[in-house]
Structure formats: structure tokens, C-alpha cells
Amino acid sequence: MSSVFTKIINGELPGRFVYRDERVVAFLSIEPVAYGHVLIVPVEEVDKWTDLDPKTWHQLNEVAQNIGRAVISVFGSERAAYLIAGFEVPHTHIHVFPANDMSGYNLATAMPADSTDPAKMDGAAEQLRNFLETDENGHPV
Template identity: 35%
Template sequence: MATLFTKIVHGEVPCYKVAENSQFLAFLDISPNARGHTLCIPKKEVDKIFDLEEEIYRELMLFARKVAIGLEKAVSCERVGMAVVGLEVPHVHVHLIPLNSMKDMDFSNNYKMSEEEFAKLADEISREVVL
């Protein structure tokens, strides 16, 4: 059965897209730790990050780096943190989280945003990402 992220890739479930190329997709997390919390995923469904082919792993990290650079330009923060947990959805995903304090990395925190705020922020970030 396809994961939630595979359904997003196929357009079956909507997302707030910030960047995309032929292999990867970046979109806003709908339960963000902080404003701008973004997920980067491979379009190919793979459960665990270290099960990715080595070349795909490298390319995912390069894609995430480009998204993080754009994210830091669009969202006021001290830095962008990165985490790979992999327990929530069995599909590789890299969390990019704008950080102003360590509490921004606490996955029990949720930053509340309206649909309009999500859409506006996704557009702002996507304009800053250079792939």
C-alpha cells in the first residue's frame, strides 16, 4: 500500500510544495515544529534512509541543502536544523526546521498556521529555492 508521501507525490493528497525536481519533492510539514518546517523526500518510496542507493542518498542531501538555503532566506531564523527520524511515515524524509532555539527541534511542539499562511509561506520559500 502506498504511503501518505507517495500519495502526495502522485497528487492524490495535496501539499504545500516548495521545491521539486524529477527525483525529489519538498513540502511544508502540516504539523510543523516551527514556521517553515519543511520535508524533503525522494519520489521513489523507500522506508529507511540508509536503504537508499548511495547515489540517491547523496542527491537527496544535495537537494535538501538547496532547499535549506532557500528556507533560511525566506524564514527569519538563526539557522536551519536537519533531522531524519523516520518513524512517522515509512517513506524516507528529511526534516528541515528553522531554528531560533533548541525547543524548535522538539517534535512534541506544533506551530499553528492557517491554510492561507501555509500557502503564502510555501510560495515565499519556493521563490528562494534555486535547484
């Protein structure tokens, strides 16, 4: 059975993509701790990050670092937070989001999907894509 992330990657569920290559995708979290909260996910469905092959792990982190730079620049945050939890979806993913303190590291404080402002979510995705120079599907332009 496919994870929800695999369904997003395959286009079966909607996603606001900001990056995509053959190994890694990045899209906005539907339950963000802050606008600009991105999930960096391997295309291959692997539950635990400790089980990823080294090349995919390296690519995942390279993308996370680039998105972190974008998050800091676009949202003016002091830092880009980086978090691996992995209990909510059995598919490796890295959370990267704007951070000025430790409050975002508690994912229980995330906004419920039905309370986010769709215009702010679309705007966050567009700003990140502009910085990363990617199109609506996350491909380089």
C-alpha cells in the same frame, strides 16, 4: 500500500510543493514545528534512509541544503534545522525548518494540522518557491 508521502507526490492528497525533480520532492509539513517546515522526500518509497541508494541520498541532501539556505533567508532564522526521525511515516524524509534554538527538534511540539493558519502556510510555500525559483508544483521556472 502507498505511504501518505507517495499519495502526496502522486497528487492523490494535497501538498504545498516547493521543489520537485525526478528523484526528490520537497513540500511543507502539515504539522510544522514552525512555519517554513519542509519535508524533503525521495520519490522512491524507501522506509529507512540507510537503505537509499547513494545517488538518491546525495540528491536528497543537496536539495535539503538548498532548502536550508532558503529557510534561513526567507524566515531570518539563525539556522536551518535538519532532522531525520522516520517513525511517523515509513518513507524516508528529512525535516528542514527555521531554528533559533533546539526547541524545534522535539517533533512532539509541532502544531496540529488543524491549528495552522492556511494563509501563513501558503505564504511560507510561496516565499520558499520564490527563493528557489520554482512554480506551484516545485518545478524550476
